[in-house]
Amino acid sequence: MSPRGEALRIGVLASGRGSNLQAIIDAIARGTLPAQFAVVISDREDARALERARTHGAPAVFVNPKDYRDHNAYDAALLRVIEQHRVELVCLAGFMRILGAGFVRALAGRVMNIHPSLLPAFPGLAAQRQALDHGVRISGATVHFVDEGVDTGPIVVQDAVPVLPDDTEETLSARILEVEHRLYPAAIRLFAEGRLQISGRRVEIRTQRVDSSTVGREGGPTAN
Numbered sequence: 001m002s003p004r005g006e007a008l009r010i011g012v013l014a015s016g017r018g019s020n021l022q023a024i025i026d027a028i029a030r031g032t033l034p035a036q037f038a039v040v041i042s043d044r045e046d047a048r049a050l051e052r053a054r055t056h057g058a059p060a061v062f063v064n065p066k067d068y069r070d071h072n073a074y075d076a077a078l079l080r081v082i083e084q085h086r087v088e089l090v091c092l093a094g095f096m097r098i099l100g101a102g103f104v105r106a107l108a109g110r111v112m113n114i115h116p117s118l119l120p121a122f123p124g125l126a127a128q129r130q131a132l133d134h135g136v137r138i139s140g141a142t143v144h145f146v147d148e149g150v151d152t153g154p155i156v157v158q159d160a161v162p163v164l165p166d167d168t169e170e171t172l173s174a175r176i177l178e179v180e181h182r183l184y185p186a187a188i189r190l191f192a193e194g195r196l197q198i199s200g201r202r203v204e205i206r207t208q209r210v211d212s213s214t215v216g217r218e219g220g221p222t223a224n
């Protein structure tokens, strides 16, 4: 809950399947995540994520990259939609575009991403393939705040997943995905409860709400 007693307004950016979006929808429906969908945005008109959002009754918006002259103009268009819908936390969930410095600065401390590896190992595309190629015994999933790099921002939560000898990219991805579906709602919940404080590279998880000046929620400190 926000200090005003309202559910956290989240905006999800997704390009494809949207299984993490679905996990967030399900957590809200179960009553385990005090959040509501301000908007779901995609850069692909045919994204399954948009369909899932509409089924749930959430505003679903396609922002077409072809309508904008460059990356910065596209980012600015995304920002306008985010602001129009009064989004408090942006959650990237399989959004296949790199957001520029302007976007990240405008929403500092208010953008999260989920990545299918134990960062800082295997950032970027095909993290599960990278893990298999490297021969690691353990991989996993990470939720982090987004900074100006690719998958480099302060880490909120992580969980490990074993890599088995006969794993393929598909089997490993599926095992990691199960963890992602648990981890992302849990991380958003910590934010909604006002319990995350970013100090440099580290994210402190408090037992009680922290002052809003430290992380991007409005309103003053509130006991849980």
Ligand code: GRF
Pocket (backbone or CB within 6 Å): 014, 016, 017, 018, 019, 020, 021, 093, 094, 095, 114, 115, 116, 177, 180
């Ligand atoms: C997930 O593996 C996520 O970690 C990565 O992109 C994938 C998105 O899957 N960033 P989905 O669209 O949520 O099903």
